[in-house]
Amino acid sequence: MSLYTDVVRYPDLFMNIFRRELYGKYRGSVLGLVWTLINPLVLMAVYTLLFSVLLKAFQIEHYPLFVLSGLLTWVFFQSAVQMSCSSLFAQPALVKQVRFPRQMLPLAMVATNVVTLAAMLVVVLGVNLIFIPEIRTTFWAALPLLVLLVALASGLAVVFGYITVIYRDVEHLMNTIFLPWFFLTPIFYTLDQLPGLQGREWVADVLFYVNFVTPFVEAIRDPIFFGELPAPGDVLYCVVAGFASLVLGVIVARRMDDQVAATL
């Protein structure tokens, strides 16, 4: 696990790389941060218009906030994994010529996305607390789950950062995968409200357990939108998934660290 603890062991190095990537993401301005928040807000507006106003598909109170509460999880996850794909690949000089803990590059990418996540969390919690006061007693429960979400993203960020060096098409592949993946994740709908799933509950189970982002979306949305504590089963799933992702990161990095430096 020194793969991740290096961040604490070399704090100056990590902070410097983090600052570098942060600058790359926001072009060094607060306005840059605002821009990254606009994307989920636009998505929220579009899905509300489409599914709530026009199609009248879902009977969910505060539908825009419901969508936003799901997007919080998804946007962070997608952006962190997507951006980490090129984190090593884009720095050939560093990877090929210099000895340093290379996994810091994808991990710093995740860290920059944590900044966006925090900003978005403030926005979502602020609005939700105004319109849904009953979440006041439960929203804290989202915080440990968000930590697990960051763990999930960190492990996968390392995996994809390393793999993209060897297989150049992975980044494009992920671009292709993320859109259908988004639609299969219950962000603008809930699995129990899908009319097509009546009598076919096993499909819902597959959508829930195979798509490992789903338990995170639901477990984080429960306390910040529905005012309920997340189901223990979901929490357990998130703990296992987050930890498994970290372990996968360690395995991939250990197997590929040498190969990555030799290939790039």
Add this chain to the structure above:
Amino acid sequence: MKPGTIVAENVSRRFRVYPQRHVTLKEAIVRRRQLRPVEVWALRDVSFRIGAGESVGFMGRNGSGKTTLLRLLAGVFRPTSGRLAVAGRVGSLLELGAGFHPDFTGRDNIYLSASIYGLRKQEVDRRFDSIVEFSELERFIDLPVRTYSAGMYMRLGFSIAVNVDAEVLLLDEVFAVGDEAFQRKCIDRILDFKRQGKTIAFVSHSGAALERMCDRALLLREGLVEYDGETGEAIRRYQELLAGEEDPAERAAGLQEWGTGEARVTEVRLEDGAGEVREDFMPGDHVVLRFRVQNREAIDPPWLAIELRDVTGGLLSRAERDLGELGWDRDGKDADVRFDIQRLPLVEGRFQFNVSLTDGARTRRYHSVEKAAEFTVIPHGEAHGFVLFEGDWSLEQAAPTVEVDTG
């Protein structure tokens, strides 16, 4: 092990090279069978021991394993088999300005790059002033490095790398950067390290630099140690190795001088129109390149080629001539050749002439001298850029149009 000691025992390094430039995941899954990597052993059973304070040169042709060895020493990757131990902190001058962000100021980049080299913030704080002072960038240190010239960028990179306080220093030949004054400073600094008893591993094609820096050199050939011993002898063997070399890319990476030696170019010098030896010229000057061709054996008239290259080695122009047409005497003595450039078509920068002598079929290379003459062009007047771009302007009044009174 004493800090600065390097021990290599039967070090081998294998690379898996795929026939395609890039492997895609799609191919890896769909055509797993056809994607056989070729195994390349870049180093085979390399053993040596470098004591603390020794300066050792590594030479060999492209692909002989020099770069792999330096990267192994730097710790970028590990040997496939064998044991490699480097005691103490390794300073690498292989990649100057590692991790620089163009939009960051010089100051921020010093902290960024130094942390990648393994320094803590407090350690950088302590060295900050000497880094800036050495780089001579005091006035620019709070400007983004994207505003720096290539030379300034490298100077900053070099200053950081030499301030890491390493026990082992890895160098390749680009270590001398910037203008001539700064290059001298770089070399002095490296010689300082040598005097301070730091271990230096130096990869170079420059015989002169190797002789100056190293008492001992390893000659690598196809991943094996061909010779390990006194530098002069290593250079001699390397020249032998290169003499038969046909591939221009290999030659380009070779020594500054090589060839089979039946005829040689000597006494190269640059003069102005008045016959005065000069090293700097102004755009449009009359420049004369003179040299002597020594005839060592009776050979048919050789061809002579002059290449004009910029400081990075980029080819700007090439002139070639059959010396037979100039009146080469087969059994004659030395001949003095003169190449007159009536108006120097360059504006600004540092340039070099490479001279080579070949036989008529251009298959046998008698002698090649890289950087046979170097010179600087000092800009003058309005001209900018690389090339003297002369033309005549003219303007013809077009048919008159109705004038509009704009009040």
